[in-house]
Amino acid sequence: MSVKIDRDKCVLCGSCIPACPFGLIDLVDDKIQVKEGCNLCGACRDACIYEAITLEASQPAVEVDASARGVWVFAEQRKGTIKNVAYELLARGRELADTLKTELGAVCLGHNIADVDSLIAHGADKVYLVDSPDLADNQEDYLTHGLLDLIKKHKPEIVLAGATSLGRAFIPRVAAILNTGLTADCTGLDIDTEKKLLLQTRPTFGGNIMATILCPNKRPQMSTVRPRVFKKNTPDPSRKGRIIKVDFKKENVTARTRLLSFVEDITEKVKLEDADIIVSGGRGLGKAENFKLLQELADVLGAALGSSRAAVDEGWIPYSHQVGQTGKTVCPKLYIACGISGAIQHLAGMQTSDCIIAINDNPDAPIFHLAHYGIVGDLFQVVPLMIKKLKG
């Protein structure tokens, strides 16, 4: 049993039952019982005024490597261009490092990488630059061991990486070898100043529940963060920092996968992640052809075209347009949701947009709770009027 209930202290008041966010506590045969699936969040313990609930001593006491210092950002690049998510992580990483009174490092592995100085301008104190023709294709066995070797040598206390298709594929392998904790897709990162630990907050259960996670006994504490969750800082070209060139040692690593070819997705006229304006459609569109109407609005606004999972599942639009928990996270200045009810898994991917417009014929649709401006009405009437007015 993970949660211990002292039967002598328990008066069966039942106050722990509604306290469980996962609905796992029940009164069965005059006993409080915890069902499978408990993650020991402690909500029941906090709710019990009789102090009948304790949590099993969670982990054996482990000597924490107190010498681990510094916050690191894995600065992902593709074909020599550093990705925006690296700058976003440097912005947040800078704040974390300042709180911890420590350094911010950036680690960049690749070949002929442009504008490495920009990592310093965006907040890094040190840049560990590993340049080798072998790293040009982001070969993941090489990246895994390249990053691993640097972590083992310099012992940062925190390592952050983008939750991109690359980051989500190889960062877990680094964590597996280091036998340390890794928290996926964080939307919030803070420091517990008393314990000097990283508080990692992430959505779970499709965005219905938020969980705050710690990695108390292992170093480094590792997190992946989706692109566009944090905002990058305005670069300061006068910032001082050091670029440390590191040789890539491939002798002990075998590259077991090889990139043969790359086919670019051309259905996206404007990239969702980089768009200032997104026009997005959901089940309310009714059929694939109706996305043409949204494309027309998007064209007038110079916007990217997004969609809910429902529309992708119906086969109306390719997956690359999907916004949400299992699609892309976006943070445009303007998000126009047409015929999207606002399932929590969709909201998880767009709720930090600066301005959200909802157009839906159902006044009770959850999207209206989030929208800055709402139009309750028929999108097939409203959207053509918008196109006409914007063109005129």
Next chain:
Amino acid sequence: MNIVVCLKQVPGTTEVKIDPQTNSLIRQGIENIINPFDTYALEEGVRLTEKHGGKVTVLSMGPPQAEAALREAISLGADEAVLLSDRAFAVADTWATANTLSIAIQRLGEYDLIICGRQTIDGDTGQVGPEMAEMLNIPFVAYVSKIEEIKDKYLRASRMVEEGHEVLETTLPAVITVAKEINVPRLPSLRGIMKSKSAAVTTWTNKELKIDPATVGLAGSSTQVIKVFFPQRVSSGEILTGDAAAQVDKLIDKLKSANLI
């Protein structure tokens, strides 16, 4: 080909209902199902053995009732099923889960390919596949949307990245995770349903696996959940009034004055 498909039993919906009075998940009426992303992994495994021969072993870690998910997998074409179930395995984070699964896979014997779904719909991490690959010291390819060719200990596959598709080759054995674009999972056949009822599902506890208890379940987990809460959504927006034309006029004026368009 010996293929291992890892799957997880999860609550059967992502549109979880929250009881507004108690602020907790409503579990009534929610059936447990095979994690939807794992059904694509199973289908791909079954298709590969239909083409190349061999067998598909489905592997899951979970409470005893997860056996139902494995039986369902048999009805969908899996040949053998193994459940890893032990109190000691409970409350595992992704590292401890991957550790338990990878030790069990080695106990299964020879394998050519391990297929996982891209992520679960409850935990949403997608980390168990790559962590397992590293623990088994075999290559890993994520988000596979098409298996182009498989022969002579080589796999050529197309995978999804932000910018499009990449075609990669890898040596086998390997771990891959699949995207839902890879196939359309079949429905259970009558023969499969009959077979699943009588099939033996092997259960391994830690008596069989003999893993260091400090590396499984809660004890083996480096991460701890310290707080759980519900995202707060406070409506502060404005519903525009008037007929459609008036609403559109108001909207566009507001967006223009805010310099948004």
